Amino acid sequence: MRFKRPKTExxxxxxxxxxxxxxxxxxxxxxxxxTTRFNVSSSQVRSWKESLFAAEAGGDIAYAEIRxxxxxxxxxFTGWDNSGxxxxxxxxxxxxxxxxxxxVVDSFYTDSGGNPWYRARTxxxxxxxxxxxxxxxxxxxxxxxxxxxxxxxxFRTDHxxxxxxxxxxxxxxxxxxxxxxxxxxxxxxxxxxxxxxEAAIKAAGTFYGLGSAAYIDSYRSSVGPYDPNVKNNPSxxxxxxxxxxxxxINTATATIQGNIYGNLYTNGGAVVKxxxxxxxxxxxxxxxxxxxxxxxxxxTWNYVASPTTVNPNTVINPPTVNGLPRxxxxxxxxYYLITNFxxxxxxxxxxxxxxxxxxxxYVTVSVTGDIGNxxxxxxxxxxxxxxxxxVYFTGNFQTKAENIINTSGYAGNLQFYAISPxxxxxxxxxxxxxxxxxxxxxxxxxxxxxxxxxxxxxxxxTGAIVCKNFYANGxxxxxxxxxxxxxxxxxxxxxxxxxxxxx
Amino acid sequence: MKLNITRxxxxxxxxxxxxxxxxxxxxxxxxxxxxxxLQKSFNAIDTYFGTHMQQIRIVDYLSRDVKRGLIVTTSxxxxxxxxxxxxxxxxKGDPEAVANPDLLNxxxxxxxxxxxxxxxxxxxxxxxxxxxxxxxxxxxxxxxxNVTTIxxxxxxxxxxxxxxxxxxxxCAKTTITFQxxxxxxxxxxxxxxxxIYSTAYLRNKRRG
Numbered sequence: 001m002r003f004k005r006p007k008t009e010x011x012x013x014x015x016x017x018x019x020x021x022x023x024x025x026x027x028x029x030x031x032x033x034x035t036t037r038f039n040v041s042s043s044q045v046r047s048w049k050e051s052l053f054a055a056e057a058g059g060d061i062a063y064a065e066i067r068x069x070x071x072x073x074x075x076x077f078t079g080w081d082n083s084g085x086x087x088x089x090x091x092x093x094x095x096x097x098x099x100x101x102x103x104v105v106d107s108f109y110t111d112s113g114g115n116p117w118y119r120a121r122t123x124x125x126x127x128x129x130x131x132x133x134x135x136x137x138x139x140x141x142x143x144x145x146x147x148x149x150x151x152x153x154x155f156r157t158d159h160x161x162x163x164x165x166x167x168x169x170x171x172x173x174x175x176x177x178x179x180x181x182x183x184x185x186x187x188x189x190x191x192x193x194x195x196x197x198e199a200a201i202k203a204a205g206t207f208y209g210l211g212s213a214a215y216i217d218s219y220r221s222s223v224g225p226y227d228p229n230v231k232n233n234p235s236x237x238x239x240x241x242x243x244x245x246x247x248x249i250n251t252a253t254a255t256i257q258g259n260i261y262g263n264l265y266t267n268g269g270a271v272v273k274x275x276x277x278x279x280x281x282x283x284x285x286x287x288x289x290x291x292x293x294x295x296x297x298x299x300t301w302n303y304v305a306s307p308t309t310v311n312p313n314t315v316i317n318p319p320t321v322n323g324l325p326r327x328x329x330x331x332x333x334x335y336y337l338i339t340n341f342x343x344x345x346x347x348x349x350x351x352x353x354x355x356x357x358x359x360x361x362y363v364t365v366s367v368t369g370d371i372g373n374x375x376x377x378x379x380x381x382x383x384x385x386x387x388x389x390x391v392y393f394t395g396n397f398q399t400k401a402e403n404i405i406n407t408s409g410y411a412g413n414l415q416f417y418a419i420s421p422x423x424x425x426x427x428x429x430x431x432x433x434x435x436x437x438x439x440x441x442x443x444x445x446x447x448x449x450x451x452x453x454x455x456x457x458x459x460x461x462t463g464a465i466v467c468k469n470f471y472a473n474g475x476x477x478x479x480x481x482x483x484x485x486x487x488x489x490x491x492x493x494x495x496x497x498x499x500x501x502x503x
Numbered sequence: 504m505k506l507n508i509t510r511x512x513x514x515x516x517x518x519x520x521x522x523x524x525x526x527x528x529x530x531x532x533x534x535x536x537x538x539x540x541l542q543k544s545f546n547a548i549d550t551y552f553g554t555h556m557q558q559i560r561i562v563d564y565l566s567r568d569v570k571r572g573l574i575v576t577t578s579x580x581x582x583x584x585x586x587x588x589x590x591x592x593x594x595k596g597d598p599e600a601v602a603n604p605d606l607l608n609x610x611x612x613x614x615x616x617x618x619x620x621x622x623x624x625x626x627x628x629x630x631x632x633x634x635x636x637x638x639x640x641x642x643x644x645x646x647x648x649n650v651t652t653i654x655x656x657x658x659x660x661x662x663x664x665x666x667x668x669x670x671x672x673x674c675a676k677t678t679i680t681f682q683x684x685x686x687x688x689x690x691x692x693x694x695x696x697x698x699i700y701s702t703a704y705l706r707n708k709r710r711g
Contacts, residue, residue: 030545037552045559109615111622119613137556146557149651150564169609188591190613190624240620283669485621497624498706499591500571501610 040137040147043129044183048151050099051185052500054124058092058101059189059495062120066105066191066493069116071291077105100125104167114331115193115490121186128181132156155181164503190497193490196447197412197464199246200262200480204290204449206253209472211458214258216245218480221410226462226479231261231279243279245480249470250288258475290449290466292420295392296489301335301364302328310338310345310367310379318352318361325352325359333362333390341367341393343377351386358386370395375433378403383414394419397451401434401459404442411443411463412487418448427452430467434459434474441477445484447491550658551683555697557654558679561635561642561662562701564653568633569675569703577675581663584635584675589626589707594647597627635662658682674704 065087068076081088087105094101101124107116132155138146152159158176165172168186200216201207210216219226220241231242245262252268256277263280264271267287271278304319318325318334328334341347351361371393372379380403383389387408397416406414421428428450434440434457441460446453446467453467458474464484515523565584569575574587593599593606600607611626634645642654642662654660658681665676680698682689 033549037549037556040556041552041559045563048563108613111615117615137553146654147560149653150560150567164608170605170607188610188613192615192622192624486617496622496707497589497613498571499589499626500567501591502567503592503608 036135036137039130039134044136044147044151044153047097047126047128047153047183048185050095050097050126051124051183052187054095054099054101054126055122055185055187056124057094057099058089058103058122058124059120059187061089061092061101062103062105062122063189063191063493063495066118066120070193070490070492080105098127111193112486113193113195113488113490115195117193118191118493120189120191122189123184123186125182125184128153128155128183130181132181134181151183153181153183154178158184160184160186160503168501168503186501188497188499188501189495191493192496194492194494195485196466196488196491197445197484199248200464200478201470202248202288202290202464202466203453203468203470204250204288205452205467205469206251207247207249207470208255209455209470209476210258210478211473211475212257213475214458214472214477215261216247216258216478216480217242217261218245218482220482222483225409241482244482245478246280248286248288250290252284262480290468291491293417293447293449295366295419298335298366300332302326302332303335303337307336308338309340309342310347311342312344312346314345314347316347316349316363316365318350318363324354327352327354327359328362330362330388333364333388336363336365338365338367339369341369341371341379343373344379345371346380346382348382349384349387349389351384358384360386360388362388364390364392367391367393367395369393370397372396372398374398375431380405381414383407385413388413390415390417392417392419394421396428397430397446397448399432400440401432401442401455401457401461402440404432404444406443409443409462410483411445411481412484414442414444415488416444416446416448418446418451420450428468430454431456432459433457445487447488547684550656554656554658554660554681554683555699557642557656557660558681558697558699561654561660561679562677562699564644565635565662565664565675565677566701566703570706572633572705573630573707575666575673575675575705577664577666581665582637582661584664584666586633586635587630588633590629590631591626593627599627635664637662656681658684672704673708674702677701677703 065077077087079090085106089103091100091102101122103120103122105118105120108119109117111117136147136151136153138148156177158178161174161176163173164170200218217231218241219230219238223238223241230236230238233239243261245260247260248265249269250267252266254266254269254271256264256271259277261279264278264282265286266284269284271282271284273282307314316336318327326334349363351358373396377398379399381391382405385408397418418428418430428448430446430448430451431454440457443462445463446465448467451467452469453465455472455476456474458476460477462479462481464480568586568588572586572588576585577583591610593609593611595607613624613626616623616625631647636643640655640657640659641652642660644651644653660679660681662677662679667674667676678698678700680694682694683697
């Protein structure tokens with residue numbers, strides 16, 4: 001018996017193969033499209049964002065080191081390569097995806113107060129998952145490019161070094177292979193010094209004041225003398241300068257009275273703007289911190305042995321060097337160490353006179369203990385024109401407002417610094433009393449981050465105060481001099497500029 | 504002699520052929536219809552995803568420029584955004600490049616100026632201006648007159664940016680929608696379902 005074999009099985013095989021081929025082509029097409037989209041959405045976009053995170057993390061590391069130059073100079077830029085006027089960090093690797101970052105910091109500018117401004121150039125790199133042959137998604141339209149213009153991925157070589165050099169300045173261009181696909185982004189941040197007197201009143205603790213008829217306004221003495229009418233005259237070119245009497249409070253406890261011609265910042269307060277009370281903005285979410293104040297280094301100062309006590313009529317004249325009075329400089333003032341400022345002591349500091357002309361004279365006095373220790377105390381400090389006096393004291397300060405005499409009228413010429421107590425249970429105080437009136441005021445600045453500051457009466461004040469808790473109950477007329485915002489040794493740094501190198 | 508004629512009865516009858524052709528036609532029609540639908544669906548999804556990626560690209564472009572921006576303004580219809588950014592890189596024709604061609608394509612050194620509102624960091628005498636705008640089905644980015652098409656889709660991409668000035672800071676809030684081509688009737692829900700949101704703060708306008 002013979003079986004006849006069917007003659008159609010070859011056709012079935014061909015049909016099956018064709019079907020599989022068609023389905024495979026369709027599947028491959030779908031897979032190719034999906035893979036491209038997946039690479040963009042899951043890998044390239046993520047890496048592009050992560051590289052910025054890495055760069056900004058490196059910027060934060062650099063910023064922390066820059067702050068140390070002020071707060072902890074001994075340990076600033078420790079472990080960095082500090083040569084050639086630059087600080088170069090090691091490469092830091094972090095995160096689950098092995099992000100890397102490195103920074104170069106240099107000082108590009110020194111302000112009139114001698115404070116350096118720092119530039120931090122940081123690069124952050126994130127690996128891109130996938131193979132080096134994976135392309136970017138440029139399917140957008142004829143003659144246009146999509147992602148490749150934005151997300152510059154180094155698949156095989158570092159495009160930045162090849163085109164612009166490792167530092168972006170065109171020097172050292174080279175083709176440098178990368179171990180695996182990566183994205184690098186570069187940012188530049190500028191850290192500017194925070195000067196101590198950039199606001200009229202800065203209180204780290206609570207704030208109460210001023211009187212109901214008091215006001216805080218401002219002017220800029222380098223432009224012209226104080227004019228009470230400018231703050232109400234928008235057409236005056238000094239109008240902005242007249243409305244910069246800013247008050248900053250680092251707690252929610254802010255009892256605001258009187259008028260503030262400037263901004264008001266609190267940390268969690270509930271201050272509501274009244275049309276007549278605050279001319280600027282109220283922002284109740286501006287925290288800040290004040291560090292304890294320590295006695296600065298006296299290494300470059302010119303120590304003068306006498307006097308050591310301030311009695312009722314103590315006068316300091318400049319020491320004589322080579323037959324001429326030494327006027328000193330801002331970085332090398334004549335330095336006096338006072339161990340006893342009697343309760344009714346009177347200190348007058350005279351300028352150096354050369355050929356009959358007074359010279360700008362820089363003097364620093366360090367007082368161990370109190371300057372005035374009771375309500376009956378009436379110590380006084382007098383600085384004639386041309387004298388730039390800084391007074392450091394470790395105890396309390398108590399006197400009448402009119403006993404602070406600054407002939408020049410520029411508050412920056414008479415600066416008081418309250419050294420923070422080493423015993424945290426000790427509360428430092430500064431009490432100024434006044435009967436009011438224009439003759440009862442003073443021109444000076446106080447930097448006392450650990451002291452409670454109290455003003456009774458209604459003095460006219462030109463200057464700025466930084467303190468812990470602030471209390472004033474009189475109708476004080478307070479004029480902040482905007483020239484002060486560049487005065488004094490920096491107390492911290494803030495980032496004031498951010499640029500990304502998008503090449 | 505009788506011829507032994509073997510009848511070949513393996514063929515189909517007319518009825519069988521008619522039925523087979525009818526069934527094949529139905530099957531082929533179904534396959535064709537399914538294939539076309541599948542292809543349309545794939546194209547629609549691919550376009551949808553591609554447009555979504557362009558949404559992300561627009562947001563990333565905007566965020567990058569807003570972060571480094573000094574000033575952001577938006578038009579009344581919220582569809583044109585103007586960002587003033589530092590002129591960080593020395594470009595062709597800039598005074599520095601004219602004076603010293605070696606400085607072309609290098610970063611500028613920052614300078615500090617004291618203004619009525621306080622110290623200010625500058626890169627060069629003038630800033631750059633970046634404008635985001637819509638032109639037909641394309642989203643354009645124009646930096647100092649140089650136009651780049653950053654997105655282009657038949658899905659009608661619509662970015663809208665609102666400049667939000669808070670008490671002492673500023674941000675740009677952007678929403679981007681598109682109209683998926685595979686939806687019928689262009690319903691509002693189909694468009695609003697594609698919305699992505701982005702908020703970018705100006706790093707150069709800080710508190711305190």
